[in-house]
Amino acid sequence: MKAIHEWYDKWFERKEKYARTDERFLSEDVFASIGVGIGLPPIVQKSTFSFRNVKDGADRFLGKSKSGEKPFARIYTRLGNPTTEYLEKVLFQLDCHHIIEAALKADERKPTIGSLVFASGMAAIACTTFALVRSGSEILSGNVYGCTDSFFRSLEKFGVKARFLDMTDLRAVEKALKAAPETAMIFLETPDNPTLQIADLPGIARLAEKRRIPLVVDNTFATPFLQQPFRLGADIVIQSMTKYINGHSTSVGGVVIGPWGFVGEHLFPVYKDHGPTPSPFDSWLNSQGLQTLHLRVERASASALELARRLEKHPKVARVFYPGLKSHPQHALARKQMRAFGGMISFELKGGYEPGARLMDYFASYTTPMELAVSLGSAVSYIQHPASMTHSGIPEADRATRGITAGLVRWSVGLEGVETLWNAMTEGLELAYRG
Numbered sequence: 180m181k182a183i184h185e186w187y188d189k190w191f192e193r194k195e196k197y198a199r200t201d202e203r204f205l206s207e208d209v210f211a212s213i214g215v216g217i218g219l220p221p222i223v224q225k226s227t228f229s230f231r232n233v234k235d236g237a238d239r240f241l242g243k244s245k246s247g248e249k250p251f252a253r254i255y256t257r258l259g260n261p262t263t264e265y266l267e268k269v270l271f272q273l274d275c276h277h278i279i280e281a282a283l284k285a286d287e288r289k290p291t292i293g294s295l296v297f298a299s300g301m302a303a304i305a306c307t308t309f310a311l312v313r314s315g316s317e318i319l320s321g322n323v324y325g326c327t328d329s330f331f332r333s334l335e336k337f338g339v340k341a342r343f344l345d346m347t348d349l350r351a352v353e354k355a356l357k358a359a360p361e362t363a364m365i366f367l368e369t370p371d372n373p374t375l376q377i378a379d380l381p382g383i384a385r386l387a388e389k390r391r392i393p394l395v396v397d398n399t400f401a402t403p404f405l406q407q408p409f410r411l412g413a414d415i416v417i418q419s420m421t422k423y424i425n426g427h428s429t430s431v432g433g434v435v436i437g438p439w440g441f442v443g444e445h446l447f448p449v450y451k452d453h454g455p456t457p458s459p460f461d462s463w464l465n466s467q468g469l470q471t472l473h474l475r476v477e478r479a480s481a482s483a484l485e486l487a488r489r490l491e492k493h494p495k496v497a498r499v500f501y502p503g504l505k506s507h508p509q510h511a512l513a514r515k516q517m518r519a520f521g522g523m524i525s526f527e528l529k530g531g532y533e534p535g536a537r538l539m540d541y542f543a544s545y546t547t548p549m550e551l552a553v554s555l556g557s558a559v560s561y562i563q564h565p566a567s568m569t570h571s572g573i574p575e576a577d578r579a580t581r582g583i584t585a586g587l588v589r590w591s592v593g594l595e596g597v598e599t600l601w602n603a604m605t606e607g608l609e610l611a612y613r614g
């Protein structure tokens with residue numbers, strides 16, 4: 180079968196050799212030392228850069244540079260910037276350290292993987308999509324963040340059709356691929372937002388490969404510390420850095436890591452011409468977050484696991500969605516492909532929307548340790564209502580089939596400590612039922 184994307188076959192050969200591994204994770208120490216790196220970069224708050232001479236300028240526009248830096252990172256900040264380049268290099272190492280090592284050992288002359296940092300997670304998703312689809316293409320998407328969902332739907336006016344399906348059902352994925360030969364990408368989140376379902380990445384990757392279609396994984400909830408999608412068969416990995424990578428809700432950002440043939444030749448032209456460039460200061464803030472990513476994610480995961488177990492036993496809680504619980508339908512799969520289960524919990528209260536709304540209003544008070552706010556992955560815990568907030572853009576019928584009910588509450592567990600959070604949660608629950 181011929182691949183839709185001309186870069187795919189070359190990548191596929193390298194993917195088999197260097198990317199897919201039985202070892203699921205980069206060792207914690209190596210991960211941490213790459214994250215800390217060589218210290219924070221300077222903030223190069225400049226829009227344009229002077230060339231050494233005419234040849235240097237022309238070479239950079241041709242994508243060549245002598246000193247090993249990204250050639251475009253010293254032309255004009257819309258095309259790249261040294262502070263952003265630092266972030267791109269470190270993120271790319273965190274996800275692809277094993278690929279780089281293996282390719283160097285094999286004496287590969289051309290880069291195998293590339294990365295680009297964007298002004299937001301949505302900019303990363305939108306530009307990746309624009310680089311992959313054309314009129315007549317189809318997108319096969321799982322349950323995704325509300326704006327990703329509405330963005331995919333909005334492409335209909337350009338003749339691009341989005342199909343949504345349950346990515347936990349491999350048979351349904353296989354059937355959908357068969358029915359849509361023009362599929363230009365499979366896009367999924369795992370764990371997904373907000374129902375925390377887990378997709379079988381190796382299984383879906385094999386189905387995608389049969390049809391030579393790229394598998395794009397939004398790894399925002401897991402982060403590269405908890406899940407390394409390239410090792411499991413993904414072709415392109417996206418993160419909203421606004422969440423765990425930043426870790427303090429101080430800026431917005433996104434990253435795309437993917438085959439060099441895609442990033443260099445297809446994504447970069449979209450990047451250059453659409454202008455989704457982050458400010459150097461935002462890249463600097465996001466670089467700072469990398470240094471503690473593993474510690475924060477480990478701690479949030481440990482707290483969330485304990486809190487999910489307690490919530491599951493609470494008499495007012497009808498249902499808890501957390502991949503670390505034995506009751507989670509894909510718990511065994513999560514154990515296989517994740518280092519820990521992450522800091523996100525969703526749950527439903529008995530009695531549906533009303534008590535849920537009262538619980539969230541309780542956390543709107545500044546005297547409680549959490550915030551009533553969207554976003555996630557911060558040192559501060561957030562609670563929110565997906566049906567009226569993050570996922571309100573999804574048609575109601577689709578929300579219902581995906582389990583995004585009116586009573587669903589999403590909790591991003593921060594670093595406040597289990598007992599502090601649990602004390603507040605039990606008090607909030609008590610008040611929610613007092614009416």
Ligand SMILES: Cc1ncc(COP(=O)(O)O)c(C=O)c1O
Nearest residue numbers: 299300301324372399419421432
């Ligand atoms: C899973 C996921 N992907 C992407 C995004 C979009 O990221 P950003 O807000 O940085 O544009 C979000 C935002 O909440 C998200 O939760």
